[in-house]
Amino acid sequence: MNCQDLHDMLDAYLDGELATKERQLAEAHLGACSACRADAMFQQALKTRLCQAVETSAPDRLRQRLCSVLRDCERQRPWLQRHKQTLRHAAALAAGIAIVAGGWYYRNANDEAAVEGLVQASISSHRRHLPLDVQSSSGESIRSFFRDKVPFAVKLPQLPSQHARLIGARLSSLRGRDAVLLHYLVDGQRVSVFVLDPSALPREELRAASGYQVMIFRRGGAGYTVASDIDRGKLMRLISW
């Protein structure tokens, strides 16, 4: 692989769209060529920064306005007559979150496949939204329910209880490993936290995929993946990434 080849496939590499073989070729070239590595680092950092810079949340009054418009639609009112309210400009966007770009690391191809597998499995399980085995807002009763059912201690993550309401849990599995799925509601939006043996996690990761935000991390001897409907900023504040 030469520089032009790398240049042509750099986007697909950074976006995780390359097959394992191609990814290994790209990594071999990046390891050997400092100019291409500089370019890749810049593009990777740009991706991360864009994500933080562009994300935003809808103002509450917009949410209310949309709900009221939908109710109007339901009542068969002439919905084409949009009632455009005079809207005052919303407050300045919340300050961006500190840069978490972190250092550049060479992605090990096996790790990458494992991370991608975990991300997809977490999203898929989050979307299926299957019934819970135990409904409880008490961490203690959930811990005792799963005692002897999974081969690891079910430690609940420390989430601010005023924001995150625990609903319950169910036995789950991610990539063939046992996991306990904890179901939380954050401002009415679902957050699925999977507790699993930390050895099942190849590395820590924060990634958007298929429109969902996914986090993979270790805390206090437990492994976690989180899949959620909420935006990245809110999720990062919740988990104190």
Place this chain on the structure above:
Amino acid sequence: MALSNRQRFEDEVLPHLDALYGLALRLCRDRQEAEDLLQDALVKAFRFFDHFESGSNVKAWLFRVLTNVFYNAYRKAKNIERLEQTAETEGHHHRFLATASTGGMNGEDALLGHITNEKLREVVDTLPEDYRVVVILCDVYGFSYREIADIIDRPVGTVMSRLHRARRILQKLLLRYGIERGLVEAPEEATEQEGRVAEIVPLHSGHEDRKKGQSQ
């Protein structure tokens, strides 16, 4: 008690409101207009909700509806948008990043570390819509190339070429800003190019694909 159609719709859609609003805002670049776009898109999605297959990716579907409404009703001055021709000069920039004199830091830290989120949004907003939408769907929302292709209703090859060019334009604009601000020093070859009168070409559908086809 059975949920009404509207309640089911709200349950599916409201969790994605922030994300939809984020895209609408970057498409319209105006809060008022973004709110109107979002409202029109949700009304349309609600009307077609019966046709939506439950279990498929509701978020991708909503992004598709929003993008459609934008292109059909909100996009201004179709085909007039102009774009600087950057294809011939882009090859030099990664060399430049490796060699730029940045006081010991690499180009990424020297440049991106000094650019605020506001400035970054401003730069993204200067991208032509076709490019802006793919880079946002990919980098901010993490949709795959296949999902983006479905959302904007174009082939995967078009998604890839737009993404590639969008990022190169962003890189160029950010470098130019960095040079102006003295965050990075311009090597001679870059100065020469910056001094050249930028060639302006109209952007119309399929331009980048045809160009790519010719050069192969």
